[in-house]
Amino acid sequence: MANFSDLLLDVARVRRDFPILDREVHGKPLVYLDNAATSQTPVQVIATFDDYYRRLNANIHRGLHTLADEATAAFEGTRETARAFINAAEAREIVFTRGTTEAINLVAQSWGRTNLGPGDEVLISLLEHHSNIVPWQLLAAERGFTLKVIPVDERGVLDLDAYRDLINERTKLVAVNHVSNALGTVNPVTDMARVAHDHGALILVDGAQAAPHQLIDVQAIGADFYAFSGHKVYGPTGVGVLYGRAELLEAMPPWQGGGEMIATVSFETPTTFAAIPHKFEAGTPAIAEVVALGRALSWVNEIGLTHIAAWEERLLEHATDTVSRIDGLRVLGTAPDKAGVLSFVVDGAHSQDIGLLIDQLGVAIRTGHHCAQPLLARFGVDATCRASFAAYNTPEEIDIFAESLERVVSMLR
Ligand code: PLP
Numbered sequence: 001m002a003n004f005s006d007l008l009l010d011v012a013r014v015r016r017d018f019p020i021l022d023r024e025v026h027g028k029p030l031v032y033l034d035n036a037a038t039s040q041t042p043v044q045v046i047a048t049f050d051d052y053y054r055r056l057n058a059n060i061h062r063g064l065h066t067l068a069d070e071a072t073a074a075f076e077g078t079r080e081t082a083r084a085f086i087n088a089a090e091a092r093e094i095v096f097t098r099g100t101t102e103a104i105n106l107v108a109q110s111w112g113r114t115n116l117g118p119g120d121e122v123l124i125s126l127l128e129h130h131s132n133i134v135p136w137q138l139l140a141a142e143r144g145f146t147l148k149v150i151p152v153d154e155r156g157v158l159d160l161d162a163y164r165d166l167i168n169e170r171t172k173l174v175a176v177n178h179v180s181n182a183l184g185t186v187n188p189v190t191d192m193a194r195v196a197h198d199h200g201a202l203i204l205v206d207g208a209q210a211a212p213h214q215l216i217d218v219q220a221i222g223a224d225f226y227a228f229s230g231h232k233v234y235g236p237t238g239v240g241v242l243y244g245r246a247e248l249l250e251a252m253p254p255w256q257g258g259g260e261m262i263a264t265v266s267f268e269t270p271t272t273f274a275a276i277p278h279k280f281e282a283g284t285p286a287i288a289e290v291v292a293l294g295r296a297l298s299w300v301n302e303i304g305l306t307h308i309a310a311w312e313e314r315l316l317e318h319a320t321d322t323v324s325r326i327d328g329l330r331v332l333g334t335a336p337d338k339a340g341v342l343s344f345v346v347d348g349a350h351s352q353d354i355g356l357l358i359d360q361l362g363v364a365i366r367t368g369h370h371c372a373q374p375l376l377a378r379f380g381v382d383a384t385c386r387a388s389f390a391a392y393n394t395p396e397e398i399d400i401f402a403e404s405l406e407r408v409v410s411m412l413r
Helices: 011-016 043-056 066-086 100-115 134-143 160-166 189-198 246-251 287-303 305-324 351-360 373-378 395-412
Strands: 094-097 121-125 146-150 171-177 202-206 225-229 240-244 262-264 329-332 341-346 366-368 384-388
Touching: 043 066, 043 287, 066 094, 066 240, 066 287, 094 100, 100 134, 100 171, 100 202, 100 225, 100 240, 121 134, 134 146, 146 160, 160 189, 171 189, 189 202, 240 246, 287 305, 305 329, 305 341, 305 395, 341 351, 351 366, 351 384, 351 395
Parallel strands: 121 146, 121 171, 171 202, 202 225
Antiparallel strands: 094 240, 225 240, 329 341, 341 384, 366 384
C-alpha cells in the first residue's frame, strides 16, 4: 500500500466538497479518473453559481442599476483572481473566452491573420491537442505560411535539439502545450520561450492541462500568450482564459464584432474599439460562469497547488506501479517530468472495450485518441486508455481502478 501520510493534502476534507463523488455508477461507487477531460465541481463553485442567479443576475458593464453594478464587480473580480492565479502583470491582460480552444482561435484569427503570411513559419509540437493544431492549419491554408512540427521521442518527450534546428528567423510563433493531455509530459516551456524570443518569435502556451496541476507564472515562463479552461480547473464549462501581454493585445485587431467591444459606432466615421481586454469580449459573456470560475480558482488556492501537485504526483507513481503489473500493459508517455495522466494500451484488449467494461465497475476513464491523433499515430496506436487524477482522488481509488482493470483485461482476453 502506498504511503501518502507525509503529504499536506487532507483528501477526506477535499472530497467533502464534491457531492458527485458520493454517487454510484452501475451500482458501484464512482471512481472518477477522467479529470483531464473535465474535473468535478466543488460545492463552493456550485453555490456561487446558485447565488449569482438568486441575487446578482444582470447584464454587465452597461447598466446603471445596482444589480448591473454588482454583477459587473463580481465578473471583473474574477479577472483579478485569474491575473493573480497565473501571475500576469495586469488584469487587462486577461481575456475571458469560452475555453482554451476559443483562446487559441482568438490568437490565430486576430494576431495570426495580421502577422502571418507567405514565407513565415509557425512551430507547433507533435504533443498538441487538436485545438492547438487545427486553428493553425486552417490559417496556414488561408494565409500561406508554413506549419512545422517539433517531434517527440519514444518517451513522449519533446526533441529540443530538433526544436533548435527547426526554429529560425522565419519563425513567427511557437505554439506548444505546457502539459500534454494524452501523455502527461510536462514541457520545458520557460526554456522554449527563451529560445523563441532569441529568434524573434512569440510563444503561445496551451495551459489547459497545467493550470489545474501546478503553479503558473506567465511572467517567469516568458509566455506571450497563455490559455486555460475553467472546466479542467474545478470550474464551470463554457469559460476560459486567454492571457496576452498587454502590448500584444493592444496591437491586435478585434476578432469578433458586436456590443461591449466598441468605443463608438457610426456610419459616418470609422467605428472605434474599446480598450483591452473588452475589445476581445464581444457580446454578453458567460457571466455566471466567469463569476463561478473566480470561486474555483480561489478554491484551488485554498487547497494549495503545491499540495495538489505533490498529491497527484504520488497518485501517478502509485497508479503506474500498480497497473504495470498487468501482463501486456504498455504505458505510453514515460517522460521524467509528468503530470497526473496515465495513458496505456493492453495487448489483446481494445481500449474502447476496456473503457466500456470498466465503466460497468464504476470506474470512469477515457478511451480514444484524446484529440491528439498525430501523437497517437507516432506511437503506432489509434486509441489509448487514459486515467487522469485530481486533488480528490485517493490511493484506494487507484487500487480499485487497477483491480477493475485486471478483471476487465482477463475478461477480454
Ligand atoms: N489543450 C489541451 C492540452 C487540452 O487537454 C484540451 C482539452 O482537453 C484543450 C486544449 C481544449 O480545451 P477546451 O475543450 O476546454 O477548449
